[in-house]
Amino acid sequence: MTQPLDFLWFIPSSGDGQYLGTDLLSRPVDPDYFRDIARVADRLGYSGVLIPTGVACEESFILAADLAAHTERLKFLVAIRPGTASPAYYARMAATLDRVTRGRLLLNIVVGGSAQELAGDGIFLPHDERYAHADEFFQVFNSLMATGQASLNGKHIRAENARLGLPPVQAPRPPLYFGGSSEAGIGFAAGIAEKYLTWGEPPAQVAEKIAQVRRAAAGRAVSFGIRLHFIVRETDEEAWAAADRLISHLSDEAIAAAQAGQNAQSDSVGQARMTALHGGRRDRLEVSPNLWAGVGLVRSGAGTALVGSPATVAARLREYQDLGIDTVIASGYPHLEEAQRVADLLFPELGISAPVPPLRQSFGEKQVFGGGGHVGNVKLAAG
Numbered sequence: 001m002t003q004p005l006d007f008l009w010f011i012p013s014s015g016d017g018q019y020l021g022t023d024l025l026s027r028p029v030d031p032d033y034f035r036d037i038a039r040v041a042d043r044l045g046y047s048g049v050l051i052p053t054g055v056a057c058e059e060s061f062i063l064a065a066d067l068a069a070h071t072e073r074l075k076f077l078v079a080i081r082p083g084t085a086s087p088a089y090y091a092r093m094a095a096t097l098d099r100v101t102r103g104r105l106l107l108n109i110v111v112g113g114s115a116q117e118l119a120g121d122g123i124f125l126p127h128d129e130r131y132a133h134a135d136e137f138f139q140v141f142n143s144l145m146a147t148g149q150a151s152l153n154g155k156h157i158r159a160e161n162a163r164l165g166l167p168p169v170q171a172p173r174p175p176l177y178f179g180g181s182s183e184a185g186i187g188f189a190a191g192i193a194e195k196y197l198t199w200g201e202p203p204a205q206v207a208e209k210i211a212q213v214r215r216a217a218a219g220r221a222v223s224f225g226i227r228l229h230f231i232v233r234e235t236d237e238e239a240w241a242a243a244d245r246l247i248s249h250l251s252d253e254a255i256a257a258a259q260a261g262q263n264a265q266s267d268s269v270g271q272a273r274m275t276a277l278h279g280g281r282r283d284r285l286e287v288s289p290n291l292w293a294g295v296g297l298v299r300s301g302a303g304t305a306l307v308g309s310p311a312t313v314a315a316r317l318r319e320y321q322d323l324g325i326d327t328v329i330a331s332g333y334p335h336l337e338e339a340q341r342v343a344d345l346l347f348p349e350l351g352i353s354a355p356v357p358p359l360r361q362s363f364g365e366k367q368v369f370g371g372g373g374h375v376g377n378v379k380l381a382a383g
């Protein structure tokens with residue numbers, strides 16, 4: 001039998017809501033709310049959470065440090081952006097975060113897909129050069145994490161006798177994840193990443209990418225993960241109604257503005273592949289069975305959701321698993337309630353179980369929920 005998927009959730013560190021493209025029932029950016037989401041994910045059996053990076057997000061390392069203090073098991077897939085700080089400084093940050101979390105750090109390499117955003121961070125490299133820069137960055141970073149020392153006189157990075165005094169908990173370092181779909185990105189990932197991540201493209205396209213990464217890796221071990229939204233309900237019909245509801249207040253103007261913004265700002269091949277799935281049109285959003293591109297009408301990055309009953313969605317996930325995917329990074333709007341719903345409905349189908357609280361639930365009688373009011377739940381005979 002295949003291993004259960006490694007299933008992570010997402011911290012919406014730039015805000016959350018219930019109706020895409022509107023302020024209706026939206027939620028402010030509030031670290032207390034992120035603690036709520038992280039605690040729910042921790043309790044329900046998610047193995048970790050992805051914390052994104054960007055000018056509109058809370059800073060990923062600092063947020064992870066806060067959430068770690070409020071959780072017990074959860075791992076933190078924290079975005080690391082080469083060039084926003086030196087590799088030696090990032091090595092100290094990552095080693096300390098791995099130490100204070102007792103080895104709960106995973107790193108997501110984000111090279112970036114917006115020249116404008118990168119310019120704001122002081123990075124002025126064309127698309128493919130960013131990967132050459134990232135390659136040198138991780139030569140220094142990895143050497144520091146593994147041995148405490150590094151020197152490099154590279155084209156982009158110069159480090160003289162760099163030192164890291166306190167090693168990370170995980171040896172030689174926390175695992176490196178990477179998402180990027182360009183040739184340069186895949187070439188980079190093949191040489192360095194332990195896990196290659198793709199946004200939720202249809203299975204045939206994911207299969208192509210996996211084959212491309214495997215070819216480029218030439219025998220080096222790389223595993224694979226997928227980043228998807230989930231709209232799971234007890235029946236397929238209810239799930240599709242929830243998908244419709246999510247974009248029920250979304251105007252054509254909001255779609256046009258979001259698409260124009262993405263096209264103007266992004267040179268990311270991965271983003272172009274996401275946008276091509278729906279082409280800005282709301283009338284052909286099921287881009288492959290149960291794969292719905294409605295989120296991408298306004299949201300950049302992960303733009304597709306698996307929609308359906310638990311059995312339907314689990315079957316679709318098995319198709320990805322058969323291609324080699326072993327990790328899912330999931331989300332749903334709003335992230336607090338949907339973390340609970342996905343765990344309630346989908347985890348049993350996937351064989352994922354929450355850690356059992358070490359508390360007796362009764363004196364042996366079987367309990368029926370909802371029966372009791374203030375005298376307690378109705379008790380049936382044991383058996």
Ligand SMILES: Cc1cc2nc3c(=O)[nH]c(=O)nc-3n(C[C@H](O)[C@H](O)[C@H](O)COP(=O)(O)O)c2cc1C
Pocket residue numbers: 051052053054079109110111112113178179180181182183184185186197198199227267268269270271301329
């Ligand atoms: C799972 C996943 C998570 C990502 N997270 C971020 C993020 O937090 N911030 C960001 O700016 N880009 C993020 N990206 C985008 C990529 O890191 C990358 O910068 C971009 O797609 C450009 O790469 P490409 O042209 O090689 O596709 C993510 C991509 C994937 C697949």
